[in-house]
Amino acid sequence: NAGVTQTPKFQVLKTGQSMTLQCAQDMNHNSMYWYRQDPGMGLRLIYYSASEGTTDKGEVPNGYNVSRLNKREFSLRLESAAPSQTSVYFCASSRIGGGLGSGNTIYFGEGSWLTVV
Amino acid sequence: QKEVEQNSGPLSVPEGAIASLNCTYSDRVSQSFFWYRQYSGKSPELIMSIYSNGDKEDGRFTAQLNKASQYVSLLIRDSQPSDSATYLCAPDGNAGNMLTFGGGTRLMVKP
Numbered sequence: 083n084a085g086v087t088q089t090p091k092f093q094v095l096k097t098g099q100s101m102t103l104q105c106a107q108d109m110n111h112n113s114m115y116w117y118r119q120d121p122g123m124g125l126r127l128i129y130y131s132a133s134e135g136t137t138d139k140g141e142v143p144n145g146y147n148v149s150r151l152n153k154r155e156f157s158l159r160l161e162s163a164a165p166s167q168t169s170v171y172f173c174a175s176s177r178i179g180g181g182l183g184s185g186n187t188i189y190f191g192e193g194s195w196l197t198v199v
Numbered sequence: 200q201k202e203v204e205q206n207s208g209p210l211s212v213p214e215g216a217i218a219s220l221n222c223t224y225s226d227r228v229s230q231s232f233f234w235y236r237q238y239s240g241k242s243p244e245l246i247m248s249i250y251s252n253g254d255k256e257d258g259r260f261t262a263q264l265n266k267a268s269q270y271v272s273l274l275i276r277d278s279q280p281s282d283s284a285t286y287l288c289a290p291d292g293n294a295g296n297m298l299t300f301g302g303g304t305r306l307m308v309k310p
Contacts, residue, residue, distance in 0.1 A: 117300075123302055123303075124203075124205075124287055124300045124301055124302040124303050125243070125287065125300040126300075127298075127299070141299075172242055172243075187233075187245050187248070188233075188245070188289075188298060189245075190242035190243050190244070191242060192241075192242050193241075193242050
């Protein structure tokens with residue numbers, strides 16, 4: 083059981099380049115998330131998708147776009163990368179959205195290390 | 200004011216001691232609380248969840264919740280070097296009912 087799979091694991095971009103981080107989950111979860119984590123800091127929510135066909139902004143959405151392609155896949159796109167977007171990106175999923183109590187565990191992918199030079 | 204506050208540490212404890220990790224949150228509507236452990240270079244993994252006031256025990260881990268004080272803690276008994284990691288607190292109920300993570304507390308257990 084793969085859980086949450088995200089690609090690529092490592093990427094170096096030049097300022098202004100674009101790229102897409104791919105994420106897929108095989109747990110039939112409804113909700114998916116993209117977080118970023120900067121050195122020594124906690125996780126900050128970029129975008130989330132509570133269910134297939136919906137996406138919403140999180141805490142730090144500027145400079146990013148997302149697509150919930152289907153129930154399994156949720157991609158994150160950087161249209162014009164900036165050095166401030168150097169970070170580790172985590173995709174995650176949960177059976178339902180937060181706030182609904184028992185059983186709502188969030189499962190994380192292994193992370194994507196992105197460096198923008 | 201941050202929504203979730205944790206002491207960044209590092210918290211250093213000797214092997215076999217009790218490690219106490221604390222978290223305060225600002226959103227009174229939060230109902231569920233989660234503790235995640237993150238080893239360096241790895242993704243977070245859920246270790247405890249708690250929904251009711253009081254204590255919840257799972258092996259060497261005990262989560263404590265006080266909703267009136269908006270405070271949740273994690274106790275690790277008989278700490279082991281393998282417990283050395285960053286511990287993230289995540290109450291729900293924020294940002295459109297999505298989990299909001301604290302900055303994490305780095306725990307170091309010294310042999």
